[in-house]
Amino acid sequence: xxxxxxxxxxxxxxxxxxxxxxxxxxxxxxxxxxxxxxxxxxxxxxxxxxxxxxxxxxxxxxxxxxxxxxxxxxxxxxxxxxxxxxxxxxxxxxxxxxxxxxxxxxxxxxxxxxxxxxxxxxxxxxxxxxxxxxxxxxxxxxxxxxxxxxxxxxxxxxxxxxxxxxxxxxxxxxxxxxxxxxxxxxxxxxxxxxxxxxxxxxxxxxxxxxxxxxxxxxxxxxxxxxxxxxxxxxxxxxxxxxxxxxxxx
Numbered sequence: 001x002x003x004x005x006x007x008x009x010x011x012x013x014x015x016x017x018x019x020x021x022x023x024x025x026x027x028x029x030x031x032x033x034x035x036x037x038x039x040x041x042x043x044x045x046x047x048x049x050x051x052x053x054x055x056x057x058x059x060x061x062x063x064x065x066x067x068x069x070x071x072x073x074x075x076x077x078x079x080x081x082x083x084x085x086x087x088x089x090x091x092x093x094x095x096x097x098x099x100x101x102x103x104x105x106x107x108x109x110x111x112x113x114x115x116x117x118x119x120x121x122x123x124x125x126x127x128x129x130x131x132x133x134x135x136x137x138x139x140x141x142x143x144x145x146x147x148x149x150x151x152x153x154x155x156x157x158x159x160x161x162x163x164x165x166x167x168x169x170x171x172x173x174x175x176x177x178x179x180x181x182x183x184x185x186x187x188x189x190x191x192x193x194x195x196x197x198x199x200x201x202x203x204x205x206x207x208x209x210x211x212x213x214x215x216x217x218x219x220x221x222x223x224x225x226x227x228x229x230x231x232x233x234x235x236x237x238x239x240x241x242x243x244x245x246x247x248x249x
Contacts, residue, residue, distance in 0.1 A: 027140035108135035116147020117233035178216035186218030
């Protein structure tokens, strides 16, 4: 069995930085469940796996490097490592599917936990399309991958410099209706009949809210408890599963 080279070690360490991921087009997936999901969803993206000597799993295929625990600890970003990481390529954008009723868009969602949870929820609901604006966290950040449980490897992701550019691209695919989620004003999502009909639903961060977009309608989540706001992941989950409810009834 070949040994992990110094070059490969340096590559892994570089992938914990945005610059390293952009330069190589690669990322790191860590943990048993995340890596298993990656192998299940997109095995063709896997470049190689590094695990501790004692690690065993049925899903392992391809090039596998086994190292001592103290050597593995130098490569991982987690304190309590599960003894496996995978270096994988970022998936290429495949284009919007004609059957996609709506695009979920994230505007400057910078929290890794929120972004990851949104992708995990979207995948659970059968969605494939998530677009986001510059200022959002990198969806292939290692923390986002863990939070998403590697859902991003089977999602269609696109980044845009602004909401205006995002809207222009969406119109090119035939999406004509845009909805800005707002905690304080707008029509209730439960009574907005056109919410998921060739539309783009835009979620903002809790810190900054959602940006402005000419021609967009504001839509809100009713909160009888008179609470200030929900975080981005909570709001997105409600919008996503309202869509599931509508297509299921």
